[in-house]
Amino acid sequence: MTSRDEQMPVNIPQMLTQQFQSIISDDVEYLAMQLFEIDPYEESSSSKPNKKRKEINRDRKDADARLWNDYFAPTPVFDETFFRRRFRMRVSLFNRIVVGISEVGKSEHYKYFTQRYDAVGRKGLSPRQKCTSAIRQLAYGTPADLCDEYLRIGESTALECLHKFCRSVVEVYSAEYLRRPNQNDIHRLLEEHSVVHGFPGMLGSIDCMHWSWRNCPTAWRGQYTRGDHGHPTVMLEAVASHDLWIWHAFFGVAGSNNDINVLNQSPVFNQILEGNAPECNFTVNGNVYTKGYYLADGIYPEWATLVKSFTYPPENNLKMKLFKKRQESARKDVERAFGVLRARWGIIQGSARSSTLPVLGDIMHTCIILHNMIVEDEGAAITNWSREDHEPDLPSYSNGAPSQFQTHLERFRDLRSQEAHQALRSDLVQHIWANSD
Incomplete structure (x- = not known):
């Protein structure tokens, strides 16, 4: 046996198999990157910074002032006729509903219909804005974000206004306006x-x-x-x-x-x-x-x-x-x-x-x-209807046997x-x- 034969690897088939698998693995990975349009030089997602939520300065205070001047001021831009057509009711009734659902103890959501401050000290949406958004969705059947440009209320907040407004109205006024005839x-x-x-x-x-x-x-x-x-x-x-x-x-x-x-x-x-x-x-x-x-x-x-x-x-x-x-x-x-x-x-x-x-x-x-x-x-x-103090509540219906x-x-x-x-x-x-x- 020559010296050249002594230097050759003993397990030649194993060496060739490893090289073949390496070549095939690289080709498959390259094809997969092309198929899914992955840039091999792009940084991994774990190294990317998280995107912040986009903040829109809607200027809610200016929208509330505009709503007040348009419909609720002593000399509004739009008179009672326009209000009745767009809100389906008179101004006095609308104000009564706003006060009713925001009164303490009458509804579970009365805090939602009171104007509060957010985490940075800015004034939140007024009860008029929230109720107006809900009434407009009920009256016109429009999508939730249609009044965003006027009332400055986003889509998710407008839907929340609608749901809480409906729940509050049912809680506060159903005893009187969904009553059985006495x-x-x-x-x-x-x-x-x-x-x-x-x-x-x-x-x-x-x-x-x-x-x-x-x-x-x-x-x-x-x-x-x-x-x-x-x-x-x-x-x-x-x-x-x-x-x-x-x-x-x-x-x-x-x-x-x-x-x-x-x-x-x-x-x-x-x-x-x-x-x-x-x-x-x-x-x-x-x-x-x-x-x-x-x-x-x-x-x-x-x-x-x-x-x-x-x-x-x-x-x-x-x-x-x-x-x-x-x-x-x-x-x-x-x-x-x-x-x-x-x-x-x-x-x-x-x-x-x-x-x-x-x-x-x-x-x-x-x-x-x-x-x-x-x-x-x-x-x-x-x-x-006016409930008398001595008028008892009617018993509710029971599914049990009489x-x-x-x-x-x-x-x-x-x-x-x-x-x-x-x-x-x-x-x-x-x-x-x-x-x-």
Whole structure:
């Protein structure tokens, strides 16, 4: 063996394998960098400094002063007419709402609607700015950042204003403006509907509407979509009187249901079933009745507290045809209330953008409360409510078994009595015919 052979490596295959793997590894890494457009000479992300959040000096103080001069100053730039059109209410009512939701102890979010200072000592947004941002979103149904240039409120803050405003309005004003009719309310409702529509014993009209839900979760779309709408909706059941006051609002039922399904879930007749409903006595065609009723369309069942029209009255029966005409005319009260509610609050006219039902419920109930407040403020309300000190709160509905189950079953049977419905409708037919001109 020569000296050259003695200097050669003993494990030649292992050496060649290591060199081959090194070449292949470098080529693969280079190709990967080209594929993902990675600069091999770029510094690693760990050595980069963190980007700071972009700060915008919105000058909130100047925006608040401009809002004050435009609408709230003794001599504003825009008078009451412009304010009523853009805020859907008068200045006095708006100021009352701002004071109400920012008063200590009335709402859980009263601190949010008081002007405070931030960490560096600058004045924060005023209650007027926050409430104006929420009202504009409700009235026009606009995106949250549309008023940023005028009110100087960012998108996330505007959404927070909307949610806290709706929650506060529900907490502060629902006891008064989403109340059930008390004894005084029922007396005035019976008197007004008897004079205007000619229906003694009428408490209002009942019907349902759908609110389109654009951001419905994908897993719920089948449950909230009905064939005649073709997109997810959430249903609202409401009772409205002649003055367009909404006395009952049951919201949140899936849009795939019909009006009967909603009625079976609704608490509209819970007071009657519990036996604590206010007295409602009236006389029709010489017969005495002890339960008020609501006018309803043809899909509703024949219950003692619902009065429907005749689908196809005989051509020669003029009494039934007159009753059908009067009933369908009076029943439009709730349809008009839905129309005014949608026209007044554009957020309901469009599609709901929130993806959670509690937020949608707060928005819907806030629109109804503000609607009733405007009806009262403009002097069109049939009743004016003032709680007396001796007036007790009505007990809430309980899902448990009643103490006297037999009595509950009797009330349930009387409420859904088809015979009572037909007898009441027959008496109303005779009454309307006798009092027609």
